Amino acid sequence: MAQSLSAECTPLKVEYDSCFNAWFEGYLEPAVAAASSPDARTAYSKRKADEYDQKCGPVWEKYKACVQKAVKDKGLDVLLQQAREEHPLTEPPPLPPPSASAHSSAKTA
Amino acid sequence: MKFFSQSFLYDDPWPIVSLAYFLRYPNPYAAHVISCDVISRTQTSSGTLVTTRLILKRGNLPRWFPQGMVSRAESWVIEESEVDPFGKVVNCRTRNLDHVKIMRVEESVQFHQNPEGKTLQHTEARIFSGFGWGLTKKIENHGLTRFKANLQRSREGVSLMLSLIRQSRLQPM
Numbered sequence: 300m301a302q303s304l305s306a307e308c309t310p311l312k313v314e315y316d317s318c319f320n321a322w323f324e325g326y327l328e329p330a331v332a333a334a335s336s337p338d339a340r341t342a343y344s345k346r347k348a349d350e351y352d353q354k355c356g357p358v359w360e361k362y363k364a365c366v367q368k369a370v371k372d373k374g375l376d377v378l379l380q381q382a383r384e385e386h387p388l389t390e391p392p393p394l395p396p397p398s399a400s401a402h403s404s405a406k407t408a
Numbered sequence: 409m410k411f412f413s414q415s416f417l418y419d420d421p422w423p424i425v426s427l428a429y430f431l432r433y434p435n436p437y438a439a440h441v442i443s444c445d446v447i448s449r450t451q452t453s454s455g456t457l458v459t460t461r462l463i464l465k466r467g468n469l470p471r472w473f474p475q476g477m478v479s480r481a482e483s484w485v486i487e488e489s490e491v492d493p494f495g496k497v498v499n500c501r502t503r504n505l506d507h508v509k510i511m512r513v514e515e516s517v518q519f520h521q522n523p524e525g526k527t528l529q530h531t532e533a534r535i536f537s538g539f540g541w542g543l544t545k546k547i548e549n550h551g552l553t554r555f556k557a558n559l560q561r562s563r564e565g566v567s568l569m570l571s572l573i574r575q576s577r578l579q580p581m
Contacts, residue, residue: 359449
């Protein structure tokens with residue numbers, strides 16, 4: 300795990316990351332039955348969310364508070380806000396032209 | 409604007425490739441990554457996991473670049489990802505937050521499981537420069553060359569993580 304952007308947050312980051320990674324490994328491989336119906340999916344997701352909150356929630360809150368403070372102190376919150384307003388990440392990128400969807404391609408527009 | 413796309417097939421199933429992708433920092437192929445933090449993470453009502461990470465990367469300026477334009481060759485990068493464990497898809501979008509007038513690089517990566525149980529990675533990049541001074545094209549070309557080289561290194565990093573995960577799973581607990 301890489302460093303945190305603020306040295307004082309690194310121990311919390313390391314602790315949080317290792318908790319998350321253990322949870323994530325299971326999250327990535329839901330039992331086949333969990334995907335059998337929308338209800339089973341919802342129940343499974345709820346169970347995983349609860350498990351995450353219980354195991355990693357406390358350290359996440361501490362780590363998040365530490366990073367949020369560091370982000371503010373470095374003035375990065377302004378940069379993040381600007382970036383979100385200018386080019387929201389939620390918006391899907393425009394589709395590439397059909398000729399560019401080949402196996403590997405590069406072009407100039 | 410320069411556009412680039414490339415597909416790559418991993419022999420491993422989707423859950424392990426996705427795990428390796430999220431664990432890829434640090435690795436010896438990513439020495440340029442100074443820091444990496446999760447700034448938000450939520451599980452959506454449909455059961456997907458949405459994560460925003462803030463990454464600081466060290467960059468190198470090309471020799472021909474005008475001196476004194478950039479005080480430090482580091483760049484903040486934001487990465488937003490969505491993981492769907494049921495549909496077996498990871499979507500990840502990345503772009504730099506600073507030095508955007510000189511060059512903006514937007515990358516989108518998707519991992520999904522194919523019918524043979526292997527994992528297809530599809531990467532797209534869009535590189536823009538608004539620099540002017542007759543250097544726009546040169547900067548965009550440089551960005552593209554660097555992007556391709558970095559993509560290769562990034563894949564080597566993921567492959568290394570994959571082999572480490574495989575090894576650790578073979579060991580008895």
